[in-house]
Amino acid sequence: MTRPAVSIKNVAKTWTPEGRPPVHALRNLSLDVMPGEFVVLLGPSGCGKSTLLYMIAGLEGTSGGVIEQDGAFVTEPSAERGLIFQEASLFPWLTILDNVAFGLSVRGVPVAERRAVAADMLRKVGLGDMMEKKPDELSGGMRQRAACARALAMRPKVLMMDEPFAALDVQTRSKMQDFLLQIWRDSGASVILVTHSIDEAIALADRVVVFTSRPGQVKTIVPIDLPRPRPSRDPRYHEYRDMFTELLADEVDRAFAEQEVV
Amino acid sequence: MSISTKSVATLFGGAGVGRLPSGSPKLRRHLVGIGWGMASIGLFTAIWEILWAIGWANPLLLPPPHLFLQDIPGTLGYFSQKNIVGAKAAGNGVTGLLLTILWTTSRVVLGLALGFVLGVAVGAMVHYVRMVRNLLLPTILLLAPISPVAWLPVAIFVFGIGDVPAIFLVFITVFFAIVLSTVAQLESVPRNYLHVARIMGATEAQTFWRVTLPAILPSLFMTLRLNLFAAWMVVLIAEAVGVGSGLGQITSMARATFNAKLVFFTMAIIGVLGFLFDWGLRYIQGRMLWWVAPGQGGSK
Ligand SMILES: Nc1ncnc2c1ncn2[C@@H]1O[C@H](COP(=O)(O)OP(=O)(O)OP(=O)(O)O)[C@@H](O)[C@H]1O
Numbered sequence: 001m002t003r004p005a006v007s008i009k010n011v012a013k014t015w016t017p018e019g020r021p022p023v024h025a026l027r028n029l030s031l032d033v034m035p036g037e038f039v040v041l042l043g044p045s046g047c048g049k050s051t052l053l054y055m056i057a058g059l060e061g062t063s064g065g066v067i068e069q070d071g072a073f074v075t076e077p078s079a080e081r082g083l084i085f086q087e088a089s090l091f092p093w094l095t096i097l098d099n100v101a102f103g104l105s106v107r108g109v110p111v112a113e114r115r116a117v118a119a120d121m122l123r124k125v126g127l128g129d130m131m132e133k134k135p136d137e138l139s140g141g142m143r144q145r146a147a148c149a150r151a152l153a154m155r156p157k158v159l160m161m162d163e164p165f166a167a168l169d170v171q172t173r174s175k176m177q178d179f180l181l182q183i184w185r186d187s188g189a190s191v192i193l194v195t196h197s198i199d200e201a202i203a204l205a206d207r208v209v210v211f212t213s214r215p216g217q218v219k220t221i222v223p224i225d226l227p228r229p230r231p232s233r234d235p236r237y238h239e240y241r242d243m244f245t246e247l248l249a250d251e252v253d254r255a256f257a258e259q260e261v262v
Numbered sequence: 263m264s265i266s267t268k269s270v271a272t273l274f275g276g277a278g279v280g281r282l283p284s285g286s287p288k289l290r291r292h293l294v295g296i297g298w299g300m301a302s303i304g305l306f307t308a309i310w311e312i313l314w315a316i317g318w319a320n321p322l323l324l325p326p327p328h329l330f331l332q333d334i335p336g337t338l339g340y341f342s343q344k345n346i347v348g349a350k351a352a353g354n355g356v357t358g359l360l361l362t363i364l365w366t367t368s369r370v371v372l373g374l375a376l377g378f379v380l381g382v383a384v385g386a387m388v389h390y391v392r393m394v395r396n397l398l399l400p401t402i403l404l405l406a407p408i409s410p411v412a413w414l415p416v417a418i419f420v421f422g423i424g425d426v427p428a429i430f431l432v433f434i435t436v437f438f439a440i441v442l443s444t445v446a447q448l449e450s451v452p453r454n455y456l457h458v459a460r461i462m463g464a465t466e467a468q469t470f471w472r473v474t475l476p477a478i479l480p481s482l483f484m485t486l487r488l489n490l491f492a493a494w495m496v497v498l499i500a501e502a503v504g505v506g507s508g509l510g511q512i513t514s515m516a517r518a519t520f521n522a523k524l525v526f527f528t529m530a531i532i533g534v535l536g537f538l539f540d541w542g543l544r545y546i547q548g549r550m551l552w553w554v555a556p557g558q559g560g561s562k
């Protein structure tokens with residue numbers, strides 16, 4: 001058996017915000033992500049999906065359990081575990097090229113070399129002629145592609161994305177999904193993507209992890225056995241969609257009921 | 263700081279000039295801007311001159327521009343070349359004027375630069391070091407609202423008569439504003455910028471110089487610009503009272519000797535200098551902070 005790229009073992013997370021009662025975001029969560037696998041996390045709002053990504057990234061510690069990447073404990077952030085946010089978060093004071101080269105420059109890679117790598121990466125994501133532009137001269141989709149290039153320039157083993165396309169319009173979004181599948185194949189990295197969109201989950205995932213409402217746990221894991229590309233007119237696509245709609249509706253109802261009690 | 267940097271930016275950024283049809287739009291916008299500027303000043307001057315012509319403005323008290331600009335060589339006689347306390351007007355003409363301007367400007371520049379650099383340094387310490395925050399912040403909040411002019415006696419007690427009290431006053435004018443602005447801005451640096459830096463493996467120093475500082479610099483610069491006019495005001499007061507040279511001293515002397523022409527001539531010079539300073543800062547902002555659109559002060 002191959003070793004998982006990311007292994008999450010019995011992880012819990014309790015937020016303790018100052019002056020407010022603690023929030024149990026995640027409880028007893030276990031999940032393995034295989035090398036090169038595309039995993040989508042789907043769950044009701046507030047169930048701890050973002051929290052989980054932050055912990056895998058090493059930006060936040062766990063309150064229980066451990067997370068391993070390639071067999072080593074995650075204790076601090078690393079460029080091997082790239083994270084992409086809903087907002088591209090490019091630095092507005094750097095050109096697109098220098099944004100993508102930022103990680104390499106922090107490592108002390110000489111200018112010429114890091115720019116060459118960054119330019120290469122930008123060409124791969126289709127931004128070859130945008131290199132000298134400022135981030136706010138780009139459209140939302142282009143900015144998100146640049147953010148992908150920035151993460152990919154570090155040759156990550158795991159690429160995490162937190163609702164990366166949520167702010168984009170429908171057409172751009174579907175283009176970005178194709179684009180993402182392509183860079184996923186090229187890079188060979190594992191992808192862990194959080195989304196609210198059932199269609200996005202079905203279009204992209206090898207496996208969809210459905211979360212329970214807070215405290216988040218794995219409710220079920222559903223492998224998507226459809227060859228890509230996955231046209232939405234396929235009848236099996238609809239079966240998946242009905243199934244996820246039902247699974248989520250249960251959890252959303254529960255989350256609502258709890259809120260009313262509180 | 264509660265001042266809306268955005269509205270001020272639009273005010274000074276000349277964004278009031280609407281969009282124009284193409285054909286070297288930049289140059290045209292420039293020319294139109296200059297045209298309106300001249301029209302505005304022309305109208306102001308014309309009204310003043312008319313008031314004089316119909317006898318409402320007493321030329322002894324409110325001499326119109328053509329009168330106070332008429333006898334320039336005579337007026338220039340009051341400007342001394344020496345930066346000496348109490349130097350009698352030696353009549354050094356143009357060089358005297360230029361040197362007087364130079365003394366005043368260098369005090370402003372030094373005070374601004376010191377206030378900016380130390381303000382950012384102290385603000386950063388307050389933000390990053392809990393101990394410093396607890397010890398300094400209450401005092402800073404207590405001292406910040408005190409008008410810079412109120413510091414004048416203190417400045418003279420401590421530093422005596424000379425350049426230092428004037429520079430000190432300019433420093434005080436910007437220092438507290440920059441400290442508070444730095445603290446506020448450091449708290450509002452987008453968290454994802456810092457996350458990206460951490461994931462990329464940046465050290466704390468790298469993160470500060472290459473992410474945090476560029477993220478807060480545009481707003482700090484805007485704070486500096488907002489306080490520029492106050493800085494000009496205090497330097498003139500300091501010169502009038504405690505230094506004995508510079509444009510402030512000339513105005514004060516002109517007032518004492520009831521020389522209205524000299525008063526207005528100096529006022530005109532001060533006006534032009536203030537304008538040039540703001541323009542200069544805006545230019546630096548445009549070159550150094552190129553990622554900030556003209557009408558926008560903060561980071562995104
Ligand atoms: N830094 C924090 N401090 C305190 N509580 C937090 C923090 N971050 C998240 N939480 C809480 O933890 C819970 C899970 O949040 P999280 O953002 O992980 O949910 P999510 O599944 O990503 O939700 P969404 O789908 O709305 O993005 C929420 O109740 C949230 O309020």
Ligand SMILES: [Mg+2]
Pocket residue numbers: 049050051162
């Ligand atoms: Mg989230």
